[in-house]
Amino acid sequence: MVSPLQIEFHNTRPTEVVESRVRHELAELEKFYNRLMSCQVDVTAPEHERRGSLSKVRVDFGLPPEDATLLAELRGGAARRRPGHLEITAQRKDTAMAVHAVFNAARRQLMGLAPHAMI
Numbered sequence: 001m002v003s004p005l006q007i008e009f010h011n012t013r014p015t016e017v018v019e020s021r022v023r024h025e026l027a028e029l030e031k032f033y034n035r036l037m038s039c040q041v042d043v044t045a046p047e048h049e050r051r052g053s054l055s056k057v058r059v060d061f062g063l064p065p066e067d068a069t070l071l072a073e074l075r076g077g078a079a080r081r082r083p084g085h086l087e088i089t090a091q092r093k094d095t096a097m098a099v100h101a102v103f104n105a106a107r108r109q110l111m112g113l114a115p116h117a118m119i
Helices: 016-032 065-075 095-117
Strands: 006-010 038-044 055-062 085-092
Touching (some): 016 038, 016 095, 055 095, 065 085, 085 095
Antiparallel strands (some): 038 055
8 A cells, every 4th residue: 555544533532443453454455455545544433322323434445546447437437526536434333343344345346346456
């Protein structure tokens, strides 16, 4: 990865458990897809702890231009927000499980690039 990993916490203090889970999931993803340019993770805890409150994890991956273009074509259109980026969000009660879910979703989306851009 060209840029260092960025992890931001909102409505909560940074925790070693979540940070290490992010680093582990990113390392596993990079074994599968080693062309990431950047990775920014935003972890948002619910403002008020209530029954059914969900933590939200959003990951923004920077992709090489040729992969971003190919991914947009495979998805059936242009990149929605930011060209050259893949943004994925997951919500779960357990923040670590939301991290796991968001990286699994990224892995599934990047699988479409396999014949073209994988190791």
